[in-house]
Amino acid sequence: MAEPVILARRLTARFGADTLFREVSFSVNAGEVFVILGGSGCGKSTLLKLMIGLVPPAAGRVALLDTDIWTADNQARLALLRQIGVMWQQGALFGSLTLAENVEMVLAEHTGLNAAARAHVARAKLGLVGLSEAANRLPSEVSGGMLKRAGIARALALDPPLLFLDEPSAGLDPITSAGLDALILDLARTLGTTFVVVTHELASILAIGDRCIMLDRQAQGMIAEGDPRQLRDSATHPTVRAFFRREAA
Amino acid sequence: MPAPPPPSPARIRLSGRIDTGAASSLWPALMAAAPAGAILDLRDVTGADTTGAAMLLAAEAAGGRIEAPNEAVARLLDRVRIALAAPAPLVEPRLPALAQLGRQVLEGLRGIGVGVAFLGEIVLGLAAALARPARLRWAELARFLDEAGLRAFPLTLLLGTLLGVILAFQSAIPLRRFGAEIFVPNLVGISLLRELGPLMAGVILAGRTGSAYAAELGTMTVNEEVAALRVMGMDPIAILVLPRVVAGLLVMPVLSLLLTLAGLAGMAGIMGLLGFPLATVTGQLADWLTLSDLAGGLFKAALFGLAIAIIGCQAGLGAGRGPRAVGDAATRAVVGGIVAIILLDGVFAVVFERLGI
Numbered sequence: 381m382a383e384p385v386i387l388a389r390r391l392t393a394r395f396g397a398d399t400l401f402r403e404v405s406f407s408v409n410a411g412e413v414f415v416i417l418g419g420s421g422c423g424k425s426t427l428l429k430l431m432i433g434l435v436p437p438a439a440g441r442v443a444l445l446d447t448d449i450w451t452a453d454n455q456a457r458l459a460l461l462r463q464i465g466v467m468w469q470q471g472a473l474f475g476s477l478t479l480a481e482n483v484e485m486v487l488a489e490h491t492g493l494n495a496a497a498r499a500h501v502a503r504a505k506l507g508l509v510g511l512s513e514a515a516n517r518l519p520s521e522v523s524g525g526m527l528k529r530a531g532i533a534r535a536l537a538l539d540p541p542l543l544f545l546d547e548p549s550a551g552l553d554p555i556t557s558a559g560l561d562a563l564i565l566d567l568a569r570t571l572g573t574t575f576v577v578v579t580h581e582l583a584s585i586l587a588i589g590d591r592c593i594m595l596d597r598q599a600q601g602m603i604a605e606g607d608p609r610q611l612r613d614s615a616t617h618p619t620v621r622a623f624f625r626r627e628a629a
Numbered sequence: 630m631p632a633p634p635p636p637s638p639a640r641i642r643l644s645g646r647i648d649t650g651a652a653s654s655l656w657p658a659l660m661a662a663a664p665a666g667a668i669l670d671l672r673d674v675t676g677a678d679t680t681g682a683a684m685l686l687a688a689e690a691a692g693g694r695i696e697a698p699n700e701a702v703a704r705l706l707d708r709v710r711i712a713l714a715a716p717a718p719l720v721e722p723r724l725p726a727l728a729q730l731g732r733q734v735l736e737g738l739r740g741i742g743v744g745v746a747f748l749g750e751i752v753l754g755l756a757a758a759l760a761r762p763a764r765l766r767w768a769e770l771a772r773f774l775d776e777a778g779l780r781a782f783p784l785t786l787l788l789g790t791l792l793g794v795i796l797a798f799q800s801a802i803p804l805r806r807f808g809a810e811i812f813v814p815n816l817v818g819i820s821l822l823r824e825l826g827p828l829m830a831g832v833i834l835a836g837r838t839g840s841a842y843a844a845e846l847g848t849m850t851v852n853e854e855v856a857a858l859r860v861m862g863m864d865p866i867a868i869l870v871l872p873r874v875v876a877g878l879l880v881m882p883v884l885s886l887l888l889t890l891a892g893l894a895g896m897a898g899i900m901g902l903l904g905f906p907l908a909t910v911t912g913q914l915a916d917w918l919t920l921s922d923l924a925g926g927l928f929k930a931a932l933f934g935l936a937i938a939i940i941g942c943q944a945g946l947g948a949g950r951g952p953r954a955v956g957d958a959a960t961r962a963v964v965g966g967i968v969a970i971i972l973l974d975g976v977f978a979v980v981f982e983r984l985g986i
Contacts, residue, residue: 480718491650493652500687501684503712503713504682504686513715571705
């Protein structure tokens with residue numbers, strides 16, 4: 381049985397007096413594509429930010445690769461951050477650098493590779509996401525789908541075992557979105573990377589998700605956990621059923 | 630005698646996991662050995678990541694030979710080999726120097742054309758607003774008068790006072806040698822009223838307001854808010870540009886006057902320290918300064934304000950794409966604004982001299 385690489389226990393998130401979710405517990409196994417899903421405003425992106433150390437939990441704890449990012453000392457925290465990659469919703473690429481330079485920047489900061497080696501590795505990473513031809517373009521010169529793929533290439537720069545993707549399919553056409561899903565599956569199978577994907581795109585969830593959890597704003601917490609295809613076919617919770625069958629609540 | 634057999638290629642036996650960390654230390658050695666046909670023996674390699682695979686394939690491309698990878702490593706090598714075999718990035722062909730010069734000249738001419746068209750739109754918008762004052766967005770105008778004018782008062786007063794103090798000190802030193810310190814108010818007064826008041830107020834407006842106009846309108850352009858206005862049948866010039874331009878036109882004479890008065894006060898303070906009473910200073914100013922000095926300075930200031938506001942708005946509306954575009958627009962607004970007021974000042978110097986003002 382695969383080992384869990386993420387362990388979340390009784391996580392609670394609050395903004396002021398407003399509780400976004402409470403008592404959320406789950407684990408993510410090595411090598412799986414784990415999806416966090418739910419309607420708008422249920423706290424999916426907040427849960428992701430909480431896992432990668434950007435938003436502190438109001439209660440509970442989360443451990444990534446056996447390290448609690450919120451209690452680890454600075455050295456352990458930095459070591460952990462090198463083990464994770466994040467693809468942001470809008471790509472979050474540096475606008476003044478080309479796509480290749482965005483990847484090379486991470487390599488220059490964290491490895492001892494010389495300039496020629498960095499350029500070669502960056503070409504390989506961009507090739508993995510199908511962006512070799514656009515390597516010399518600026519982020520403002522490429523499409524939304526290319527931006528997201530470039531974001532994945534940058535997140536892959538250090539070959540982290542754990543990759544977080546925030547809404548990878550949002551705003552993309554179905555063909556580009558399907559291409560991105562295929563890429564995620566390909567990378568997960570070839571590289572053995574664990575993916576945590578935040579999304580509410582039903583087609584993507586069913587295409588890539590090995591397991592998922594569903595958050596709900598009204599319930600202020602987790603209302604489902606399991607294989608998304610099984611949830612689609614046999615969920616009894618009315619919100620889960622409505623979500624997977626695209627019915628109005 | 631038979632030739633000696635060629636030396637057999639070096640065999641480099643790698644072991645463990647070839648990941649990013651290992652690649653950092655192995656890369657130079659492998660690339661040095663690869664051109665001689667080194668054999669990269671991977672039988673003891675337990676795994677690799679894409680950076681490690683990229684290194685092995687770089688060595689292979691340089692003449693090395695990969696041997697005995699396990700199944701997982703072989704699969705990864707194949708995946709990265711496909712990634713590296715993808716078409717190389719498109720490189721725009723470099724134009725000859727003459728063609729580059731021609732392109733820059735054309736771009737410059739196009740920029741002048743765009744500027745003239747923008748100016749024309751503003752003139753038409755102003756004419757329409759004069760014909761129907763209700764067209765002008767008065768609430769927006771009040772907001773910009775506050776932002777560009779009232780909120781700039783403290784900075785203007787501070788810079789004006791310091792300018793007057795510095796000018797008085799610097800001019801008193803040489804004039805003292807001829808016993809002519811009494812003429813310091815004449816010198817500083819003329820300088821402030823005719824030149825430095827409008828110019829320094831223009832620099833303040835360009836730095837504070839021109840850049841803010843460009844950044845705000847640039848962000849709106851990047852976020853497609855300006856395009857949305859156009860599609861909704863609304864005129865961005867009337868809605869976004871005119872209130873800003875009219876505000877620039879109106880606040881600059883006030884800022885210039887304020888800066889001049891603050892400068893004169895600073896100068897009077899220094900004269901007091903040098904032993905000249907206030908009545909002497911004001912007497913000198915009243916004897917030597919004319920109303921045309923003041924009117925000319927204020928007229929110049931108004932046109933400086935107009936130019937700075939127009940350049941700021943045009944820089945914002947002409948912003949490109951991406952986050953860098955907003956910064957570029959702000960820079961263009963400040964640099965363009967300052968260059969414009971200095972050029973205009975040169976023109977005014979000639980015109981005023983010809984008119985005997």
